[in-house]
Amino acid sequence: MRKAALLTIANFGSAFAALQFYNQCGGGAYTGDTTCPSGSTCVEASKWYSQCIPDAKAGPSPKAAAVEKSDVDLPSFGFPEFPEAPGSGSGNQNGGENDENASLPPIVSAPAEEADESSKKPVETPIDSPVANPTEAPVANPDAGSGSSSGAGGITRTIPASSGASAAATAIPVSGEFDGKMTYYDRSPAVCQDQVETGEADAMFILEDGATLRNVIIGPGQAEGVHCKGTCTLENVWFEDVCEDAITLKQKSGTSTIRGGGAFHAADKVVQFNGRGTVEISDFYVEDYGKLVRSCGNCKDNGGPRNVVIDNVAAVNGGVLCGSKSHRRHQSSL
Structure with missing residues (x-):
C-alpha cells in the first residue's frame, strides 16, 4: 500500500491526511488542501486544475511513472x-x-x-x-x-x-x-x-x-x-x-x-x-x-x-x- 500520505498532529491530537500524488491541489475555486506530499509539487495544468506531480529527483511514483524513452510503443x-x-x-x-x-x-x-x-x-x-x-x-x-x-x-x-x-x-x-x-x-x-x-x-x-x-x-x-x-x-x-x-x-x-x-x-x-x-x-x-x-x-x-x-x-x-x-x-x- 502506498505510503504517500503525511500525518500532521493538530493541537487537540487529531491526525489529518495530506494530499497524495496526482490529487488535485488547486485551480479555479478549489478550496481543498493545497499541500502536496514530500517529493511532489503542485503543478498547474490549466487555470481550472492543478495536481500534485512527483518531482523528477524523487524517482518514479508508485502510482504513475513517467515514460523515459522518446518513442512510446x-x-x-x-x-x-x-x-x-x-x-x-x-x-x-x-x-x-x-x-x-x-x-x-x-x-x-x-x-x-x-x-x-x-x-x-x-x-x-x-x-x-x-x-x-x-x-x-x-x-x-x-x-x-x-x-x-x-x-x-x-x-x-x-x-x-x-x-x-x-x-x-x-x-x-x-x-x-x-x-x-x-x-x-x-x-x-x-x-x-x-x-x-x-x-x-x-x-x-x-x-x-x-x-x-x-x-x-x-x-x-x-x-x-x-x-x-x-x-x-x-x-x-x-x-x-x-x-x-x-x-x-x-x-x-x-x-x-x-x-x-x-x-x-x-x-x-x-x-x-x-x-x-x-x-x-x-x-x-x-x-x-x-x-x-x-x-x-x-x-x-x-x-x-x-x-x-x-x-x-x-x-x-x-x-x-x-x-x-x-x-x-x-x-x-x-
Whole structure:
C-alpha cells in the first residue's frame, strides 16, 4: 500500500491526511488542501486544475511513472494495434458542416516529458495505473462559480482527480468498451484552433458503432473531442476546455447515451448531432457554453427524425440547451 500520505498532529491530537500524488491541489475555486506530499509539487495544468506531480529527483511514483524513452510503443496506452488507414478526407458531416468518414493512421504517442517544478504538462503514464477516487470530486465553494461541488440530483460539478496522464499524437480509436480509469488524455502536439472546423482526425477519441467510453478526462489540446461513427455511450467523460466542440454524433439511427461527466468553456456547442435517431443526456454538468446540443443544418443526407432527450442536467453561465430544426422533424424534450 502506498505510503504517500503525511500525518500532521493538530493541537487537540487529531491526525489529518495530506494530499497524495496526482490529487488535485488547486485551480479555479478549489478550496481543498493545497499541500502536496514530500517529493511532489503542485503543478498547474490549466487555470481550472492543478495536481500534485512527483518531482523528477524523487524517482518514479508508485502510482504513475513517467515514460523515459522518446518513442512510446502502442501497448503503453493499453490499446490493441490498429491497421493503417488513409488520412482524413473532406465531406459534409465534419463539425456540423462537413461529412467526415475517413479513418486515421496508427496511433503514435508523443514523447513524454519528465515532470519537474517548471513543467506544466501532464506526465505520460500507462492507463492501467491505480484509480484515485474516479468519481469523487473535490469540494469547493459553491458561490465561487466554476468548479462548484456536487449538487442536487447526483450531478458532479467538478472534474475528478486524475489517476495519471497520457499524450497522443493522433486520435485514439475505440471499439467495444474502454475504461480510462480517470486518466487525463490530451493531444501532443496540440491541434486545437478554437472555432476553426478541422475534422475527425483532430479528435481525442474516435468511437466505432456501439462503442463505450468511460472515466476519462480530456485536455484542451485536442480540437474535436469525441467522434462517434454510430451509436455510442459516454459515461463520466469530462472535457476540461472544449475547443471546436466536445462530442460529434454521426449515427444513422438508434440511441446514443451521454451519462454523467461534464464540459467547460465551449464557445459554441458541446454536442454536435449530425446523424439521426436519438441522443439521451443525463446527470451532466455544463458551464460557460454556447449551446449544449446543436442539430446539423446542412449535413449530407440531412433530415430527421432527430430526438434529443435531456434529463437532470445542470447548466451554468451559458446559452440554450438545444438548438433544433422542427421543419426537419427534430424534437427536443427536457
